[in-house]
Amino acid sequence: MAVAKASLLIAVLLVWQLAALRGLPEYVLSPVQIAAFFAQALGTRELYENIGASLGRALPGFLIGSALGAALGLAAGTARWFDRLLSPAVFLTYPVPKIVMLPIFMIWFGIGDLSKVLIIALACFYPVFINAYTGARQTRTILVWSALGMGASRWQVFRRVVVPSAAPMIFASLRVSLALSFIVMFAAEMINARSGLGHMIRVAENSLRFDLMYVSLAAIAILGYAGDRLVRLAHSRLLAWQQPA
Amino acid sequence: MSRLLPFVFIGVVLAVWEAVARSGLWSPLLFPSLEKIGRELMLFFTRTEMLGEALVSLERALGGFALAAVVGILLGVVMGRSRVVAGLLDPLFSGTYAVPKLALFPIFIFVFGIGSLSKVALVFLECLYPIVIMTCAGARDVQEKLLWSARNMGASRAAILRRVVIPATTPFIFAGFRVAVPVAMIVVVITEMISSADGLGYQVIYAMASLKTDRMLAVVVVIAALGYLLDKAVVLARDRLIYWEKLDTYYV
Numbered sequence: 001m002a003v004a005k006a007s008l009l010i011a012v013l014l015v016w017q018l019a020a021l022r023g024l025p026e027y028v029l030s031p032v033q034i035a036a037f038f039a040q041a042l043g044t045r046e047l048y049e050n051i052g053a054s055l056g057r058a059l060p061g062f063l064i065g066s067a068l069g070a071a072l073g074l075a076a077g078t079a080r081w082f083d084r085l086l087s088p089a090v091f092l093t094y095p096v097p098k099i100v101m102l103p104i105f106m107i108w109f110g111i112g113d114l115s116k117v118l119i120i121a122l123a124c125f126y127p128v129f130i131n132a133y134t135g136a137r138q139t140r141t142i143l144v145w146s147a148l149g150m151g152a153s154r155w156q157v158f159r160r161v162v163v164p165s166a167a168p169m170i171f172a173s174l175r176v177s178l179a180l181s182f183i184v185m186f187a188a189e190m191i192n193a194r195s196g197l198g199h200m201i202r203v204a205e206n207s208l209r210f211d212l213m214y215v216s217l218a219a220i221a222i223l224g225y226a227g228d229r230l231v232r233l234a235h236s237r238l239l240a241w242q243q244p245a
Numbered sequence: 246m247s248r249l250l251p252f253v254f255i256g257v258v259l260a261v262w263e264a265v266a267r268s269g270l271w272s273p274l275l276f277p278s279l280e281k282i283g284r285e286l287m288l289f290f291t292r293t294e295m296l297g298e299a300l301v302s303l304e305r306a307l308g309g310f311a312l313a314a315v316v317g318i319l320l321g322v323v324m325g326r327s328r329v330v331a332g333l334l335d336p337l338f339s340g341t342y343a344v345p346k347l348a349l350f351p352i353f354i355f356v357f358g359i360g361s362l363s364k365v366a367l368v369f370l371e372c373l374y375p376i377v378i379m380t381c382a383g384a385r386d387v388q389e390k391l392l393w394s395a396r397n398m399g400a401s402r403a404a405i406l407r408r409v410v411i412p413a414t415t416p417f418i419f420a421g422f423r424v425a426v427p428v429a430m431i432v433v434v435i436t437e438m439i440s441s442a443d444g445l446g447y448q449v450i451y452a453m454a455s456l457k458t459d460r461m462l463a464v465v466v467v468i469a470a471l472g473y474l475l476d477k478a479v480v481l482a483r484d485r486l487i488y489w490e491k492l493d494t495y496y497v
Contacts (some may be wrong), residue, residue: 025356187439
């Protein structure tokens, strides 16, 4: 079954490998070559340092942005005055590409890691805010009434009814914001950085080191995939009562 | 009072900005006053070459998006209606969903050249995912009842596709578009910031490199307005085309 599922992937890799044997441009390496270079790079310190630098930016940004998004989204979804105050500004700026703020952040917070972490946090804030907000607003009124009828305080209603009913939506948005954090991290590092996977691919590009280019590409692909699996695992563990979307 | 509340937050932010700019605590390079940004904005709209830059970015974003829409709807409908195709393609899409496609950009530059083509190709790739995923979800969940009724009334496969499946899927297609349009703008701006000699993303980097913070912020305002207007255009088209149903979601 697993073989049948991956059949197309295997077919693509096979065609790619066969095409490489017949001669491809030098900037397209064959899958076997990429695997060999990656295995080789796994033995160097450089790769781990760059991965560490990249994760050191992406993860704090993801955590700060998602936590703020979830907290403010739940607050706006439950308190009407807060909703009126904050939501229009958020929905207004939602379709704006947040990466354009990077140069401004670089001027305000320096060209070091702080500006990158903050831009990642900003990008991660939006999807989590919108889903937490929608999730909180979609809480079934009958549940809230029952809880109030049984003598629950406002805080208990929030903690025991609103948060659990918004949780599936929040987890769905965490998947989006984690993917987003890697994209923004990579973009920020390609634009301006002295370390990290985005920097590595830039250097490789400029010095025509195609092997390093593909190593960096493979590393970011594996990180992105693993991160996504972790979020989905956490989702199915923590919200066992609900089928993951 | 409560009607004014939405503007309070935005107004306070702008007022704080102006106060900071005028306080003289920080250099005007960090916080240019609103007046200076406004003047640069006026300059932007009166100079044809700057409008040309906006057009270049818009063409790249819309070109990649249009390609992704055509391919994505086709793939999505086929994946949603055929279990065999879904079994083949679904692992490919869900496996690479979380991988930042942006990492392919340096390779795209070698394959498609440093001009517009590599950027359009990357926009296409990034926009394809949300459109395929949403369209597939919509086409798969067409109500069996409707399909049975159509078949019972003697509709051909083509008629069912055109009259039942496509209309039922359209709200989902628009939900996919709504995710894909901001993505198209993001990718265009990022790729122009990384390597380009034209477009709005390049103008941002260029203005920053020449320490023209006010001009940079003016370009940022233009990019923001474009992103907002494109989203509004999608919503308008959706409300026109599918007046019978509203699927007002940003995400799946």
